[in-house]
Amino acid sequence: MSSAAPPIPVTVVGLGADGWAGLAASARAALASAEVLIGGPRQLDLLPAAECGGLRVAWPSPLRPAVPKLMAEHAGRRIAVLASGDPMFYGIGRALSEELGPGALRVHPHPSSVSYACARLGWPVEDTEVVTVVGRPVARLAAALSEGRRVLVLSAGAATPGEIAALLRERGFGPSRMRVLEQLGSEREDAYEGTAAHWEHPPGDPLNVVAVDCRRDPAHPAPRLGSTPGLPDAAYEHDGQLTKRHVRAATLCALAPAPGELLWDIGGGSGSIGIEWMRTHPSCRAVAVERVPARAARITRNAAALGVPGLRVVVGAAPAALEGLPAPDAVFIGGGLTAQGLLDAAWAALVPGGRLVVNTVTLESEAVLTDRYRRHGGDLVKLAVAHAVPVGGFTGWRQAMPVTQWSVTKPLPESGPGPGSPSEPVHDTASAKDLP
Numbered sequence: 186m187s188s189a190a191p192p193i194p195v196t197v198v199g200l201g202a203d204g205w206a207g208l209a210a211s212a213r214a215a216l217a218s219a220e221v222l223i224g225g226p227r228q229l230d231l232l233p234a235a236e237c238g239g240l241r242v243a244w245p246s247p248l249r250p251a252v253p254k255l256m257a258e259h260a261g262r263r264i265a266v267l268a269s270g271d272p273m274f275y276g277i278g279r280a281l282s283e284e285l286g287p288g289a290l291r292v293h294p295h296p297s298s299v300s301y302a303c304a305r306l307g308w309p310v311e312d313t314e315v316v317t318v319v320g321r322p323v324a325r326l327a328a329a330l331s332e333g334r335r336v337l338v339l340s341a342g343a344a345t346p347g348e349i350a351a352l353l354r355e356r357g358f359g360p361s362r363m364r365v366l367e368q369l370g371s372e373r374e375d376a377y378e379g380t381a382a383h384w385e386h387p388p389g390d391p392l393n394v395v396a397v398d399c400r401r402d403p404a405h406p407a408p409r410l411g412s413t414p415g416l417p418d419a420a421y422e423h424d425g426q427l428t429k430r431h432v433r434a435a436t437l438c439a440l441a442p443a444p445g446e447l448l449w450d451i452g453g454g455s456g457s458i459g460i461e462w463m464r465t466h467p468s469c470r471a472v473a474v475e476r477v478p479a480r481a482a483r484i485t486r487n488a489a490a491l492g493v494p495g496l497r498v499v500v501g502a503a504p505a506a507l508e509g510l511p512a513p514d515a516v517f518i519g520g521g522l523t524a525q526g527l528l529d530a531a532w533a534a535l536v537p538g539g540r541l542v543v544n545t546v547t548l549e550s551e552a553v554l555t556d557r558y559r560r561h562g563g564d565l566v567k568l569a570v571a572h573a574v575p576v577g578g579f580t581g582w583r584q585a586m587p588v589t590q591w592s593v594t595k596p597l598p599e600s601g602p603g604p605g606s607p608s609e610p611v612h613d614t615a616s617a618k619d620l621p
Contacts, residue, residue: 193261193262193263193264194289194290194291195256195264195265195266195281195285195289195290195291196215196216196219196263196264196265196266196290196291196292196293197265197266197268197272197277197278197281197290197291197292197293198212198215198216198265198266198267198268198272198293198295199212199268199269199270199271199272199276199292199293199294199295199297200228200231200267200268200269200270200295201269201270201295201296201301201369201370201371202368202369202370202371202373202374202392203370203371203372204231204232204371205231205232205233205236207295207370208293208295209293211293212293212295213236215265215291215293216232216236216237216239216265217236217237217238218263219237219239219263219264219265220239220240220259220262220263220264221239221240221242221259221262221263221264221265222237222239222240222241222242222265222267223242223243223244223255223264223265223266223267224243224244224266224267224268225243225244225267225269226243228267228268228269229241229243229267232267239263239265242255242259248277248280249280252280252281252284253284256284256285266281269298270294270295270296270297270298270300271294271295271296271297271300272292272294273292273294274297274299275317275319275339278290278292296370298339298366298369298394299313299315299337299339299394301366301369301370301394302337302366302369302394302396303337305366305369305376306364306366306396308335308337308396312335313335313336313337314329314334314335314336314337315336315337315338315339316329316336316337316338316339317338317339318338318339318340318341318345318348319339319340319341320341321341321494321495322489322494323341323345323348323349323352324352324489324490324492324494325492325493325494325495326338326349326352326397326492327352327356327489327490327491327492328464328467328491328492328493329492330353330356330358330399330401330410330492331399331410331412332399332400332401333399333400334399335396335397335398335399336396336397336399337394337395337396337397338394338395338396338397339394340391340393340394340395342391343388343389343390343391343393344388345393345395346363346365346384346386346388346389346393346395347384347386347388349363349381349395349397350363350381350384351381353381353397354381354382356407357401357402357405357406357407358381358399358400358401358402359380359381359382359402359405360380360381360382360400360401360402361380361381361397361398361399361400362378362379362380362397362398362400363378363379363380363381363384363395363396363397363398364376364377364378364395364396365377365378365386365389365393365394365395365396366393366394366395366396367389367390367392367393368390368392368393369392369394373390375389375390377389381397382402407420408420410491412464413434414433414434414437414438414461414464414465415430415431415433415434415437415461416430416433416457416461416491417430418430420490420491421455421456421457421487422455422483422486422487422490423454423455423457423483423487424455424479424480424483426454426455426480426520427454427455427457428454428457428458428519428544429570429585431568431570432544432568432570432588432590433457433458433461435566435568435590436458436517436542436544436590437458437461437462437465439540439542439564439590439592440458440462440515440517440540440542440592441515441540442462442465442466442469442515443466443469443514444466444468444469445466445468445469445470446469446470446514446515447469447470447471447472447511447512447513447514447515448462448469448470448471448472448513448514448515448516448517449471449472449474449507449510449513449515449516449517449531449534450462450471450472450473450474450517450519451474451503451507451516451517451518451519451520451521451527451531452474452475452503452518452519452520452521453473453474453475453480453481453484453498453519454475454480454484454519454520455480455483455484455487456473456475456483456484456485456487456488456496456498457487458517458519459471459472459473459484459488459496459517460484460487460488460491460493460496462515463488463493463495463496464491464492464493470495470497471493471496471497472496472497472498472499472510472511472513473496473497473498473499474499474501474503474506474507475498475499475500476500476501476502476503476506476521478500481498481499481500484496484498485498502521502524503521503524503527503530503531504524504525504526504527504529504530504531507530507531507534510534512534512535512536513534513535513536513539514535514536514539514540515535515539515540515541515542516531516532516534516535516539516540516541516542517542517543517544518531518541518542518543518544519544522543522545522550522553522554523549523550523553528543532595535595536595537595537596537597537598538594538595538597539594539595540592540593540594540595541592541593541594541595542590542591542592543590543591543592544588544589544590545588545589545590546586546587546588546589550589551589554589554591555589557591557593558591561593562593563591563592563593563594564590564591564592564593565589565590565591566589566590567587567588567589567590568587568588568589568590569584569585569587569588570584570585571583571584571585572585
């Protein structure tokens with residue numbers, strides 16, 4: 186935490202579109218006794234001046250960097266922070282908890298827009314996917330699209346429903362039913378609907394939630410995308426630099442992504458490994474490192490098309506391009522294995538318990554991996570895939586280039602020497618000089 190908790194707890198009050206009238210007595214009392222009221226202009230305007238006489242302070246933009254400054258500025262006073270709906274659901278409550286510590290807060294939640302929407306729609310909350318595009322690209326929705334899935338989108342404004350409809354059409358989900366729920370919980374609550382394929386509604390109220398009943402158009406040329414690694418190769422824009430589908434699935438299995446973890450995808454190519462890593466869970470993060478600018482731009486386009494526009498792309502050659510990146514939980518090296526110092530840098534940056542996975546198709550790089558496996562263990566496998574193709578009037582097998590894969594877990598500190606340990610000599614050969 187970057188600042189100490191104030192002696193007086195900060196009160197966080199969730200407001201609905203019904204404003205003051207929708208608040209419980211305890212929340213009203215907290216706002217009435219506050220010396221400082223902090224919130225967005227819309228939220229502050231919902232408070233009656235007669236009952237809430239505290240100093241009103243509107244959040245500046247950007248909001249997050251202002252949190253410690255405002256808390257310090259008004260330390261020692263009774264502070265009440267206003268939030269939309271449930272403060273701990275995509276709200277300011279998270280920033281305050283991380284900044285001050287949860288013990289420094291007194292939170293009065295209000296039903297969230299998701300709770301209201303599910304109540305109106307008759308959707309079980311636990312079966313409903315929620316995607317927010319507030320301050321985030323609408324492209325994030327693409328990762329949640331699946332036949333029969335129910336998705337609630339927290340809108341960024343009046344234009345969001347139209348943007349969602351366009352995305353659904355582009356991704357092959359034009360038949361999806363869309364319902365826009367405006368001003369949920371207020372006297373001005375309203376709703377309208379249609380299909381994404383024929384969406385003609387003009388922008389309405391900026392305070393809205395969009396409900397999507399996902400229906401895929403079977404005639405659309407976009408390939409069907411599953412929820413597990415190994416998406417069809419046709420899902421990617423590429424110039425041949427693509428980890429193919431079956432090898433990609435095996436690679437993600439070896440990388441073993443878990444929620445919240447960070448991957449370095451070195452030699453990103455088309456970005457497929459980093460993209461499918463991030464698709465396993467919304468909190469997974471990835472950095473793709475690619476030295477060719479045209480390929481780096483292609484990675485960005487692929488990430489947006491497949492619903493993970495948050496993938497970070499670094500243009501440059503590794504290992505120099507790795508400088509200053511946050512420590513990864515896993516590293517994948519798909520190219521440039523023999524670059525001077527690459528394995529050293531990747532292994533040094535990897536957190537203890539992290540995974541390193543390397544794929545190669547050349548004999549020179551295979552010799553590097555074989556030697557590393559012999560000295561340090563892990564798993565060394567040969568991945569060979571053959572596809573049935575026409576052979577005259579018959580059918581035969583066409584063998585793809587086999588891939589050698591080495592995967593290893595970095596030992597915890599108490600586990601003793603591992604790959605890259607100074608106590609482990611490196612063979613003085615051209616093929617092994619770049620090993621960690």
